[in-house]
Amino acid sequence: MLIRPARLTDAADLPAIEKSAAQLYSGAAGLAWLADGPLIAQAAHESRILQQSVWVAETDEGVLTGFISTEIVDTELHIWELSVHMDWQRRGIGGLLMASAYQHALAQGLSALTLTTFSDVAWCAPAYARLGFQQLLQPGQRLQETLDAEALHGLPPGRRIAMRLPMGMFTQRH
Template sequence: MNDFSIRLARAEDAEAIHRVEDDAAARFHEYPALAGVPIPPTTSAEDHARLIARGRSLVSVVDGVVVGFAEAAPIGRDLHLHELSVSMRHQGRGIGATLLEALAIDARNAGYRAITLSTFRDVPWNAPFYARRGFVEIDGCEDYPHLSESLESAVVFGIPKDRRIAMIRFLD
């Protein structure tokens, strides 16, 4: 039995989401395969609040405390996953996978065609995690300008192009 619950994110969750993202991001800085690779800064609480207002963000709660989140926003007929994070203390318990599946169910019920994202290709809790949950690599992003922009902004930030990947999960 799980000791966490999933619900829609609320405006008052923005600061807690920011803290979860900061905590989870520490794992990137500790991962040896990313040594020397710049890690983008986390999102501000204000930007989290803007995404929450779009109505497609979920949080995971344990004992009344936000411990994970999935933030997404519509782009045409797709839902773009901006961030999926779980605090380090609560990782490995299925919270991220449950958030992702709940997001997919919500997106399908709302009539979205797919969920898109960009992530690290070779970090175990990134592309391989998403691949196990039905996401596939997008070869060429001509039909997905938001993904092209995301991949390009990572390169501009200093992340080697071959380290990033665009993925999609169709919701049919």
């Protein structure tokens, strides 16, 4: 599996990967609606690709199987989306994508990776904790604003948390 920076031509394929990955939520209590929920717009993908903050996983045959979309905010790299196509899940692709984002943050001299996620869904907070992310009990203004915006879009605030991974704390599992 090749992990590489996304190209503008990849942007058209990313919503289908996100849609496929979201099917996991169809069996999650109270979250089934996310399987058919809104996706990141292609224009937003293109914008982040131009910022060189999106990486894709690609097979030897050129099939995109996953992506991670990030953005540098102050001294941290925020992860907006990590999606792996359902046909390719549970093969370590998400970890490889996360490792690419981590290496990018390290090379840029950033202090940490951040994200927001579900606290009680196995492939969310517990999986990120295994990589070294820690829940922020006081997320700070930027991450609290992200959580508040998610709540306005229907994500249950009691189930959402902010997490942070300081540089030097990444634990990649294979």
